[in-house]
Amino acid sequence: MLEFAEAKVTDIESSFDFEVNKLCYNSNNVEPNDIFFAIKGFNSDGNDYISDAFSRGARAVFTDSEPGINDSRIYKVKDCRKIMAVMSNDFFSYPSRKMKIIGATGTNGKTTVTSLINFVLQSLGKKTGLIGTNGNYINKRYIKTEYTTPESVDLNKLLKEMADEGVEYVCMEVSSHSLAMHRVHGLDFDAVIFTNLTPEHLDLHKSMELYFDAKKTLFDSIKRINEKGSNTAAIYNCDDPYGDRIVSGSQAERIAYGFGCGAYSGKNLKMDFDGMEFDVLVPRNGSETDKICIETKLTGRFNVYNVLASVALLRFFKIDYKDIRKTISEFNPVEGRFNQLKLSSGAVAIIDYSHTPDSLLKAVTTIREILDENESKKKVITVFGCGGNRDKTKRPVMGEIASENSDEVIITSDNPRFEEPMDIIEDIKAGFKKDNYTIIENREQAIKKAVETSKKGDVILIAGKGHEDYQEIKGIKHHFSDREIVEKFC
Helix, strand or coil: CEECCHHHCCCHHHHCCCCCCCEECCHHHCCCCCEEECCECCCCEHHHHHHHHHHCCCCEEEECCCCCCCCCCEEECCCHHHHHHHHHHHHCCCHHHHCEEEEEECCCCHHHHHHHHHHHHHHCCCCEEEECCCCEEECCEEECCCCCCCCHHHHHHHHHHHHHCCCCEEEEECCHHHHHCCCCCCCCCCEEEECCCCCCCHHHHCCHHHHHHHHHHHHHHCCCECCCCCECEEEEECCCCCHHHHHCCCCCEEEEEECCCCCEEEEEEEEECCEEEEEEEEECCCCCEEEEEEEECCCCHHHHHHHHHHHHHHHHCCCCHHHHHHHHHHCCCCCCCCEEEECCCCCEEEEECCCCHHHHHHHHHHHHHHHHHCCCCCCEEEEECCCCCCCCCHHHHHHHHHHHHCCEEEECCCCCECCCHHHHHHHHHCCCCCCCEEECCCHHHHHHHHHHHCCCCCEEEEECCCCCCEEEECCEEEECCHHHHHHHHC
C-alpha cells in the first residue's frame, strides 16, 4: 500500500501508468482500467469490496482506512472522499469552470430558490442546468436523482454533460451531507446562497454547531475571484441568527436580504392561498434604494425569503428588474412545496414537504395567518408523520408544533424505513400537550379521514412527503403520492 498526497493528483493522465477508463465508488460498476474509491457509506464500507473491485479489473484503489489487504495497487490517502472529488474534477476536465455555478444551502428553501432562479434564467433564453431534490435537469430534460447533491464522480460527470450541451448557468442545491462528504469540493462557484439554519440532520452532524460548520465550508471555500476570473457573491439571510456568522471570513462579495435588513428588504406583504404581493427595497446607487413590487403565485413569509434570495442572485448577474418581476409572476410553486388542492367539500388541502420542525411550523402558521387575515374561524387539520432511521429528536418537537397550531392532528406513517411505524408515532405523540390528535397508521386512510371529515373553508395540511411518489418500508419503495390520494377521495 502506497501513501498518496492529494496535491499529487493535478493530472490523472500523468499520475498512472495506464489509461484510466472511469472512476467508481461502487464495485458493481467497476470495469477494466477503472479506479475504485473505497469510501465509507451509512450502510456499507467500500473497503469490504476492494477484492471484488480488483476481480472486476480495477487498476488502482484509494482508501483512507486499513483495508486488510497488502497490494501495491492500493493507495492510502488522508481523506478518500476528498481525493475522489479532486480526481473527479480533473477526470471530467473541470466542467464547473465552463459555466456559471450557483449553489444554495440551508435547512429549508433550497429547492424553491434554485427552481425559481432556474425558471427566470430559462425564461430569458438562457441555457440552464438544475441539480436538486426534485431531480436534475439539463434545460428541460429530466434526469432522475437519488441524492439532493450527487457524489462527486456523478456530479462532475453531470456538469460535464451540461457544459457539453452549452449550459450557461447551473443552479445547484448543496446539502449539508454533500458538504460534510466533500461532494462539491473543488467546484468553481460563482455565487452561493444561505437560506436559513434550523435543527435537522442531527443524527449525522450531532450538534447545531457541527451542522453549521458543514454549511460554512461552502462560504469559506469560495474565492473573491474564481478560476474563471469572475467576481463571486455570498448571498445570505440577515434575519437568520446564523446569517452573519456563515459569511464571516468569506472572500466573496456579501449581499444580505431579509425583512427590514439587508440590501434586498421585503415590505408590505399581502397574501392568500392563491399567492402574494409585496414590495422589495433594492439597492440603486450608493446608499440609495428603489422599490419594486413583486407579485407571485407563491405564498407565505418563508417564500418571501426565497424570492428575496432569488432577486439578489439575479441582480448580481445583472438581470433587469423588469424581467425579474415579470418572470417571477409566472412561476408556479415547486411540486410538493405548499401545493394547493381545492376539494369538492369546499375545503383546501395543502401538500407540503415540511419534514423538519421549522418547516412544519412555517407551513401551519402560514395557513393560520391567511385564515386570520380573512377572519375565518375554520379548522386547520394537520396530517403528518416522521421518517424512520433519521433524527429522532425532532419527532416530539414536531408533535408539539402540530398540536399547538392545529385544531385537529392525525398522526400517521411517513417513510418508516426499517423502524416500526407505531414506534415513530409514539415518539411524535410524546410532544403533544393537548388531546387533539387521532392515530391512523395507514397514511392513505389518514388522508382519507381528513378529506372526508373536512368542511367548507377548512384547511388540511398534509406534511412530510411533498413531491415524493413512494413510501419506503423495510427497504422497499412502494408507490405512494399524497396528491394522488387526495384526488382519489376529494
